[in-house]
Amino acid sequence: MDEFKCSNCATCCKNIRGFLTEKQKKELRKYSFGALPMVSLIPVERIAFPLWDFEAKKLIKDATEKGIEHKIRPSRAIFDLDSNQAIIVSYSIDSDFCTFMKGNQCQSYEKRGFVCKMFPFQHGPFLKLEEFAINEMFAGCPSMANILDNLEKFDKKKLTMQLKEKFGDSFLSVLQSDLITQWINNMILTLVKEKKIRPAMNYPYDLLLKRIDNSKKIDFMDFLVEIKEMTKEDKDNLIHCFETNHHAKEKVKDDLS
Numbered sequence: 001m002d003e004f005k006c007s008n009c010a011t012c013c014k015n016i017r018g019f020l021t022e023k024q025k026k027e028l029r030k031y032s033f034g035a036l037p038m039v040s041l042i043p044v045e046r047i048a049f050p051l052w053d054f055e056a057k058k059l060i061k062d063a064t065e066k067g068i069e070h071k072i073r074p075s076r077a078i079f080d081l082d083s084n085q086a087i088i089v090s091y092s093i094d095s096d097f098c099t100f101m102k103g104n105q106c107q108s109y110e111k112r113g114f115v116c117k118m119f120p121f122q123h124g125p126f127l128k129l130e131e132f133a134i135n136e137m138f139a140g141c142p143s144m145a146n147i148l149d150n151l152e153k154f155d156k157k158k159l160t161m162q163l164k165e166k167f168g169d170s171f172l173s174v175l176q177s178d179l180i181t182q183w184i185n186n187m188i189l190t191l192v193k194e195k196k197i198r199p200a201m202n203y204p205y206d207l208l209l210k211r212i213d214n215s216k217k218i219d220f221m222d223f224l225v226e227i228k229e230m231t232k233e234d235k236d237n238l239i240h241c242f243e244t245n246h247h248a249k250e251k252v253k254d255d256l257s
């Protein structure tokens, strides 16, 4: 089987919206507009590549220093009725194409987010591996043609080995991104269970958006420090582990042992 080779065509950077399937859009419409603690701040049609709060912070700083009109806006938040603030969990770029692209070059390559590092993956394999939804794992990358049909469809261990060999760092990044998603979802559940947050749920969506608009905003990771769920040092260390794919490397080692 061929190894994946990126041709630097920049298709992935030029189309940062419109990557959701109809099934995903349906699920988002059902759950992301007030039914669950985390609320989408933008309509499904405008959803673009997601950035975690700590990634958005770095990109915004870099864009400000380089004079890039980044268009990074909060995309998902929890409105906490106890602290009366909007906890921003993720951001996205409000544009059809990435505002960091100049020609076919990324102007913030070192600061790019997981969503960029994991291409040609668009979704992690492990959150969905039980269903072996291989076709859904990849976005419309033209360099995937000779690889997709030859991927293992039934054996999890063989598939892990193939993905590690063929995709290297992209595979580690998508796996790490899955693990971050899991960690954030579990952390939100814990905060709710331990009554450290009281998310607005089943609120009329328009009213909720207005409350979020008019409220103080805080990034999720900063909120965890504010409520002393972790120290600033813990937070910085954890972000470093995320950015170096530490948990993904451990998981691959375990899964292949």
Ligand code: SF4
Pocket (backbone or CB within 6 Å): 005, 006, 007, 008, 009, 010, 011, 012, 013, 119, 120, 140, 141, 142, 143
């Ligand atoms: S990952 Fe695929 S779509 Fe993106 S630049 Fe490389 S070849 Fe093009």
Ligand code: SF4
Pocket (backbone or CB within 6 Å): 012, 013, 098, 099, 100, 101, 105, 106, 107, 108, 109, 112, 113, 116
């Ligand atoms: S940040 Fe860079 S790598 Fe990521 S989508 Fe934008 S231009 Fe592409």
